[in-house]
Amino acid sequence: MIEKIANAGPEATKIITIAPEKAKVEHLEKLKKAGINIAVGHTNATYKECMEKKDYFNCATHLYNAMRALDSREPGVVGFLFNNDTTNCGIIVDGLHMDFASVEIAKKILKDRLYLVTDAVSPAGTDNMTEFMFEGNRVLYKDGKCVSPEGTLGGSALVMIDGVKNLVEKVHVSLEEALRMATSYPAEAVAVDEKYGFIKEGYVADLTYFDDKFNVKGTISKGILTEY
Structure with missing residues (x-):
């Protein structure tokens, strides 16, 4: 299976979630060489197990959830993610998967390496x-x-606009930064920021516009406007 995924390359698979404690180095090496982003997630790995393979993981699947938590004697996966500067982390900001204060803490630590996901x-x-x-x-x-x-x-x-709303109203993130967490940061995390994530000439024109109450009023997909 790993061979098949690696051979198909990033055009078929942009990102794959793998548990460090179950991963073979030769498999991680193949995926990395193929240009596929490898996310740590759905794992009970120890801090040591994560550190041993840290060079292969550039992303994390829904921070805090389905991973070993931070403990004073065993930093776990969360401790690993908080204590390195190369891993970008997705986070579900729905108020159910974690307390909003936990999102705020993660934002202060990870800064522009924290991006919004829905896991919808x-x-x-x-x-x-x-x-x-x-x-x-x-x-x-x-x-x-x-x-x-x-x-x-x-x-x-969770839908993305509600994630943005929660970031602004519950996590006290500026609207501009919340939008970056929903657009440019994830695009950079999986290396598609040469075409997506920014409003620039030559970029794919996939846009959403909404009012000051976070009600979506319309979308533009590849330059085509649809109003709601």
């Missing part, structure tokens, strides 16, 4: 879905939260 699944943007299937598992949706029947979080229903 089927209910995102809908108003009448109560449950759905994900990878063969039943997931319930209620009050904005996606959970298994046992109560485990299973993805989010």
Whole structure:
């Protein structure tokens, strides 16, 4: 599988999430040489295990979630991410996956290496879905939260504009910086910033415009305007 992904290159796979404690160095080497971004995530790795393979990971999948937390005696994955200056981290700012104060702490530490992700699944943007299937598992949706029947979080229903709104209103980030966290920072993190993430001549014209209440009023996709 690794050979197939590496051979297809970054045109097929921009980013792949791998747990450091389960990764073979030769596999990481192949993916890196192929130009594929490797994210640390869905992992119970120790700080030492992360550090041993730190040169291969340039991203992190939804900071804090599905990774070993920071502890005074075992810094874990979160400690590893806070203590290096080369890994860019995605974060889900919905108020459910973590406290907004945890987002604020991460922002102060990571600065422009922290970018907004949604981790959105089927209910995102809908108003009448109560449950759905994900990878063969039943997931319930209620009050904005996606959970298994046992109560485990299973993805989010966050849409990007609400993530931006939460950054501004709950995390006290400026609107300009919140927009960078949703656009230019993630584009830079996965090395597509030569075409995406900025409003510049020669860039793909994918834009969203919204009012001062964060209501989306329209989108421009490849230069074509659609109003709502």
